[in-house]
Amino acid sequence: MAKITYIQTDGTSTIVDVKDGDSVMRGAKLNGVPGIVAECGGGASCGTCHVYVDKDNTRPLSTMHAVEDELLYCTASPRLDNSRLSCQIPVSDDVDGLVVHVPEKQI
Template sequence: MAKITYRHPRGTVTVVDVPAPNTVMRGAKLNDIDGIEAQCGGSAQCGTCHVYVDEDCGVVLPEMHEVEDDVLYGTASPRRANSRLSCQLPVSDALDGLVVDLPQAQS
């Protein structure tokens, strides 16, 4: 299980425990966190689960796959160096303490 912090653009912060084998996206959906639409259900096709990873949280993320990299170029909010698709971040103990910022828009 990992404690994940979702920071909303309007300043709200939501911290939840997300059990494996979920993804960061699924953790948001299971906990009714606004800001992650996940229109494709987690298949890395729509980009509506885009998040900005807080690089100061100290969590090492899995390597980005080519499909995720391609999808991030078409997201509604601008891609940044710390952009990831939350559907491509599998939850494990290694993600404990992860902090993600939700973008202004997903679609």
């Protein structure tokens, strides 16, 4: 289990325990974190689970696949260098302490 911190645009943060094997998106949805819409349920087909990985992150994240890369060009909030789809970040002990910032809007 890993602790993942979700920071909203107003600075409020929610820290949740996410089971190994779940995604950062699933952890948000199961714990009622606002701002993660996840319309497609984690299928990497909508881009509504967009997050900004904290710039100080040192945890190893999964490699971005071409589908995720393409969807990030269609997100409601601007794509930045640290943009990821939270459904494409698997949770394991390696990402314990990961901090992500929820964009202003998803749709």
